[in-house]
Amino acid sequence: MRIEKRAAPSRRMQLAAPLLAIAFTLLVSSLLVAWAGAPVGKAYALLLEGGFGSTFAWSETLTRATPLILTGLSAAVAFRARLFNIGAEGQLYAGALAAVAVGGLHGGQGFALHPALLFPAMMAAAALAGALLLLGPALLKSRLGVDEVVTTLLLNFIVLLFVSMMLDGPMKDPGAMGWPQSVVLQDALQLDKLIERTRVHTGLLWAVGLAVALWALMKYGTLGFEIRAVGANARAAAFAGMPVGWVTVKVALLSGALAGLAGAIEVAGRTSYVTLDMSPGYGYSGIVIAMLAALNPLGVVAAAIFVAGILVGADSMSRAVNVPTYIADVIVSVSLLSMLVATMAAQYRIVFGRRAAHAG
Amino acid sequence: MTPDTVLRLYGITKRFGSLVANNAISLDLGRGEVLALLGENGAGKSTLVSILFGHYVADEGSIEVFGQPLPPGQPKAALGMGIGMVHQHFTLADNLSVLDNVMLGTEPLWWPSSRRAEARAKLVETGQRFGLGVDPDARIADLSVGERQRVEILKALVRGARILILDEPTAVLTPAEVESLFGTLRQLIAQGLSVIFISHKLDEVLRVSQRIAILRGGKLIAVLPAEGADKALLAETMVGRQVQMPTRRPRAPGATVCSLRDATVLSADGRKLLDGIDLELHAGEIVAIAGVAGNGQQALAELLFGQHALRSGRLQLQGQTMPARPRDWVCAGVARIPEDRHAVGVVGDLPVWENAMLERYAMPVFSRAGIVRRAAAQAHARQLIQRFDVRGTDAQGVQTPTRALSGGNMQKLILGRALVGDPGSDKPPTLIVADQPTWGLDIGAVAYVHQQLLDACARGAAMLLISEDLDEIFALADRIAVLHDGRLSAARPTAEWTLADIGMAMAGSGAEHAH
Numbered sequence: 001m002r003i004e005k006r007a008a009p010s011r012r013m014q015l016a017a018p019l020l021a022i023a024f025t026l027l028v029s030s031l032l033v034a035w036a037g038a039p040v041g042k043a044y045a046l047l048l049e050g051g052f053g054s055t056f057a058w059s060e061t062l063t064r065a066t067p068l069i070l071t072g073l074s075a076a077v078a079f080r081a082r083l084f085n086i087g088a089e090g091q092l093y094a095g096a097l098a099a100v101a102v103g104g105l106h107g108g109q110g111f112a113l114h115p116a117l118l119f120p121a122m123m124a125a126a127a128l129a130g131a132l133l134l135l136g137p138a139l140l141k142s143r144l145g146v147d148e149v150v151t152t153l154l155l156n157f158i159v160l161l162f163v164s165m166m167l168d169g170p171m172k173d174p175g176a177m178g179w180p181q182s183v184v185l186q187d188a189l190q191l192d193k194l195i196e197r198t199r200v201h202t203g204l205l206w207a208v209g210l211a212v213a214l215w216a217l218m219k220y221g222t223l224g225f226e227i228r229a230v231g232a233n234a235r236a237a238a239f240a241g242m243p244v245g246w247v248t249v250k251v252a253l254l255s256g257a258l259a260g261l262a263g264a265i266e267v268a269g270r271t272s273y274v275t276l277d278m279s280p281g282y283g284y285s286g287i288v289i290a291m292l293a294a295l296n297p298l299g300v301v302a303a304a305i306f307v308a309g310i311l312v313g314a315d316s317m318s319r320a321v322n323v324p325t326y327i328a329d330v331i332v333s334v335s336l337l338s339m340l341v342a343t344m345a346a347q348y349r350i351v352f353g354r355r356a357a358h359a360g
Numbered sequence: 361m362t363p364d365t366v367l368r369l370y371g372i373t374k375r376f377g378s379l380v381a382n383n384a385i386s387l388d389l390g391r392g393e394v395l396a397l398l399g400e401n402g403a404g405k406s407t408l409v410s411i412l413f414g415h416y417v418a419d420e421g422s423i424e425v426f427g428q429p430l431p432p433g434q435p436k437a438a439l440g441m442g443i444g445m446v447h448q449h450f451t452l453a454d455n456l457s458v459l460d461n462v463m464l465g466t467e468p469l470w471w472p473s474s475r476r477a478e479a480r481a482k483l484v485e486t487g488q489r490f491g492l493g494v495d496p497d498a499r500i501a502d503l504s505v506g507e508r509q510r511v512e513i514l515k516a517l518v519r520g521a522r523i524l525i526l527d528e529p530t531a532v533l534t535p536a537e538v539e540s541l542f543g544t545l546r547q548l549i550a551q552g553l554s555v556i557f558i559s560h561k562l563d564e565v566l567r568v569s570q571r572i573a574i575l576r577g578g579k580l581i582a583v584l585p586a587e588g589a590d591k592a593l594l595a596e597t598m599v600g601r602q603v604q605m606p607t608r609r610p611r612a613p614g615a616t617v618c619s620l621r622d623a624t625v626l627s628a629d630g631r632k633l634l635d636g637i638d639l640e641l642h643a644g645e646i647v648a649i650a651g652v653a654g655n656g657q658q659a660l661a662e663l664l665f666g667q668h669a670l671r672s673g674r675l676q677l678q679g680q681t682m683p684a685r686p687r688d689w690v691c692a693g694v695a696r697i698p699e700d701r702h703a704v705g706v707v708g709d710l711p712v713w714e715n716a717m718l719e720r721y722a723m724p725v726f727s728r729a730g731i732v733r734r735a736a737a738q739a740h741a742r743q744l745i746q747r748f749d750v751r752g753t754d755a756q757g758v759q760t761p762t763r764a765l766s767g768g769n770m771q772k773l774i775l776g777r778a779l780v781g782d783p784g785s786d787k788p789p790t791l792i793v794a795d796q797p798t799w800g801l802d803i804g805a806v807a808y809v810h811q812q813l814l815d816a817c818a819r820g821a822a823m824l825l826i827s828e829d830l831d832e833i834f835a836l837a838d839r840i841a842v843l844h845d846g847r848l849s850a851a852r853p854t855a856e857w858t859l860a861d862i863g864m865a866m867a868g869s870g871a872e873h874a875h
Contacts, residue, residue: 121833220731221730221732222721222722222730222732223715223730225721228707228709230705232707232708232709232710233706233708234704235703236703236704236705238687239696239704239705240665240719241686241687241690241719241722242718298575
């Protein structure tokens with residue numbers, strides 16, 4: 001018995017791999033659920049119900065999925081070009097802060113511009129803030145070879161401290177009774193609800209629309225071609241005449257802008273102001289989602305809904321059977337690991353004896 | 361088994377999936393014999409010696425060494441039974457001394473002290489016995505390629521090798537170093553050692569070996585005595601059919617297409633990669649650059665690919681000074697064929713059609729308003745596949761991942777992309793820059809590539825050929841210049857060069873920089 005690489009991955013295995021990965025994930029997680037003293041079957045049932053079992057559950061899941069789609073797209077486009085942007089969390093906060101800076105009620109009233117002009121300006125400011133935040137690391141990478149994983153990761157802490165400073169200083173809401181939170185966004189700039197009496201907002205449509213647009217760009221656009229070529233073989237791309245450094249910069253602007261928009265849409269659709277805990281790690285989860293989706297923009301939508309459903313479902317499960325909500329993080333992490341292993345393993349096969357090798 | 365047989369292979373078969381890399385190969389090796397393994401790429405030479413050395417396990421068959429069965433899949437057992445291997449790419453630690461490299465792996469790691477004095481004595485003694493003098497304290501990084509190869513051979517001998525396998529040993533050597541290697545081989549067999557010599561160079565095989573085993577498609581086709589064999593016979597047996605190698609027809613060179621004056625190129629850390637070189641390329645003329653790898657060939661190629669800028673001096677293409685932007689060079693009609701087709705020539709993960717437009721995707725034929733014109737690009741790729749006989753795309757057509765093509769077909773794709781240039785225009789390239797265009801290809805593909813290059817030159821293209829293969833250079837070039845340590849000799853007509861001259865110039869002596 002030995003392991004051989006397949007000449008071409010088989011269709012059947014490619015479909016079976018994710019299912020096996022999910023089964024493995026549930027198995028591992030059930031050990032932890034049992035350890036916490038809860039009935040495994042009931043816990044999973046509650047988790048599923050809490051995430052996907054009712055209109056309310058779906059509304060919560062989709063609300064949670066909205067920023068995750070955007071940070072997932074941010075990671076997916078950057079990773080495709082081998083620009084490892086770990087800084088979506090910081091870019092999200094920068095976008096949120098920029099959105100409030102343009103659209104917030106400063107001193108009781110904001111910029112007296114018509115919402116039809118102010119809204120695009122707010123979104124553009126958020127996208128720009130995120131984009132500029134990633135521009136530095138991208139230039140350092142393409143010019144000096146500085147590792148962008150380090151720079152983008154560390155920038156997250158700098159941005160968070162900066163946001164903290166702003167929320168306790170110039171942008172603090174005087175009416176918040178001392179809480180460190182920003183001024184509130186103008187009413188006219190807030191996104192409409194998709195369904196009455198739920199929290200799902202039109203930001204979901206934005207996110208899905210951007211996913212489709214990014215998918216089309218990657219498949220049909222020259223920029224998408226450049227991104228795929230530079231990511232797959234930068235030396236060959238440079239030889240052929242692609243401006244590799246410029247492509248890296250364009251990818252950085254795109255990726256940063258998507259993460260910045262995640263922040264703005266979260267503010268405009270859900271929180272209406274910035275706090276330091278408005279993102280429970282959406283930027284980092286975006287990386288997981290992008291990997292789960294194999295960097296495919298449409299896959300990001302599905303992966304984001306999956307992850308959001310687990311997170312929301314785990315919340316309601318933990319209330320009912322007293323399993324810590326951290327189980328959600330375990331499920332998401334294990335599912336990522338097993339998905340990566342499964343997709344890799346699908347490229348190999350186990351051969352028994354000698355005759356099998358001949359048949360292949 | 362006669363007492364003089366030191367190694368015997370019985371029916372060795374090895375399959376990789378549906379590919380039969382070795383098909384029931386039986387072979388024996390005598391004491392004091394050089395046996396050549398001759399075959400094209402993919403004929404199964406490397407697989408066979410990998411099985412012999414324990415890197416692979418044969419699916420069927422067995423091996424006997426000095427009458428004892430060789431346990432499969434254990435390099436250590438092979439070493440212990442006296443089989444030594446010298447790989448084509450050396451396995452030496454550059455930052456260690458010769459002695460360290462020879463000792464590496466011979467002592468247990470947990471041993472408190474190493475027996476350096478003993479090892480040194482053995483190394484010196486072995487070196488003397490076989491005429492392989494190398495300073496035991498020299499750092500590998502300071503040695504020439506020929507010397508490094510000697511260290512590799514010494515390493516095997518010190519470990520008691522009686523059967524030495526040399527994998528393409530001459531590929532990286534200058535002609536003088538090749539002579540020295542052949543001298544070493546004669547000493548080895550005079551002392552009763554046996555050698556398996558892997559090569560696809562017919563001249564060498566005829567000179568150095570007693571018997572020649574020819575592999576084709578995983579099968580042992582023939583074992584011929586070297587005496588009485590000739591190149592034509594070997595080539596035909598190796599390929600399985602007659603191959604007509606295209607030859608150059610002399611013609612009058614046209615106008616100057618590209619000129620370099622006192623051109624100097626520096627590396628990132630400030631070393632001179634090219635040191636004041638002069639060169640003129642004329643329409644319809646092939647100028648070949650000979651030289652051992654690492655003497656500035658890459659810098660020269662990248663300069664003319666438009667990837668590198670000059671530090672000083674002048675570079676003109678058709679009278680224009682060109683910026684170091686590959687796109688501008690492509691637009692100016694420069695057909696570029698890089699040395700490393702996998703790492704530089706194509707993006708292996710992308711389909712064939714995207715690689716076919718890789719150099720020109722930004723031009724209006726292939727994209728408009730930021731959208732790729734897929735139909736035009738795919739039609740172009742289909743044309744290239746047809747015109748340049750790119751095989752291996754039957755199942756998926758232009759969507760075939762380029763990685764799946766064989767080396768020869770990948771090279772045909774790159775060749776087609778470069779030579780056709782703008783789809784729709786029928787103009788030949790103004791300049792062809794070909795860096796090792798036939799490296800690693802089999803004879804059929806070599807003949808094809810040569811023919812295409814010659815045809816393009818006959819239609820008026822100038823060509824710079826950078827090659828380490830002197831046969832190729834003499835077959836194609838109108839003029840030859842030798843690159844050594846960043847300096848280029850004068851480019852003289854091919855007829856004025858002898859093999860000995862070129863060898864001297866490649867080693868850095870003799871015809872030095874004729875200003």
